[in-house]
Amino acid sequence: MQQICTLLNDANDAEISGIERKILNAFDGGCQIPLGIFTKQEDNQIHIWISYAKAWNEIPIRMHFKFNHTQEIDIKNIVDKIKQHTGKSVFISRNSIEDDYLENTLNAHHYSVQAQSLLQFNAVDFSTEKIKNLDWIFFSSKHAIDFFIQKIDQSILKNTKIAVLGLGTAAHLNKYQIQADFVGDGLGRTTAKLFENIIDNNVHVLFPCATQSLYQVQRHFTNKKINIENLAVYENAMIENVPKSDAAILVFTSPMNVRAYFSTHQIDATQKVISIGKTTSEVLSEFAVQHQVAYAPYNYCLVDEIMSL
16 A cells, blocks of 8 residues: 555655644634645645635735745745734835735735836827727727727627736726636736737737837747737826835836936945736846745735735
8 A cells, every 4th residue: 555655646746745744733713724735746846825814804914925946945935924913004106006905915014105107198099990890809008998998899799719928917808898708817818828829820919008118928929920010009207307216115117217217316235126927027127126926916916925024
């Protein structure tokens, strides 16, 4: 029997479950406490996500920890950090959103949240003639959805499939009673690959976008037989007189917001910086700003990183 069990055993899974059991034991808990632990190995790193609340009716604290595979994991330090968690001041480079998970969760844990976009957005006139004879319309941002949908007659979309970058854009599209036919993983490179896998050659794909778009999906297509058309539906520009934030944590949600802030200001020695994704991270690196990057470009991943600081 021992030999059979040895054959069934997976060393990586055993290590992961061992970490999760040690964390559970450190909380002196079991099924009776509101605690969730998820651990995974990826690219020679160990990621640990923990969600914990003192009562079942509370919004839980969420944290994400990352270790090199050879690094010793201090379980006690992880648990102490969660139990001793206190709210901080946070600046987020986007405007406040009603009933928003990110802001609601931070407010529930006594964070002081300042939400302000450092950009201004304006509609760009475009011809609806380009919308005819399309196979797909691909939205890679919420602003593209708003400025496009609000200008057109939605009946035009009746025979056209809709693709979106990720879950956030899919949820925003649903506000217009439109359901996406394809939802990416939120990352430009991998979403492009996923999309190419489900479409045929010679399809016509329209990308409503900004005049200064980074083309985060379309620049990663490898199939040259896809007919890609970019349609500028809005423009974004940096606001003047960008205010300096004294918040303990600065969260940047786009590359242009980074440029708007750090073209004028520097971070204080005690401030921490978080990037929503890789393209934003690249610009932060241009300004030599040390920062952490959210695991994925979603609100709940931003909460994980904010609360981990």
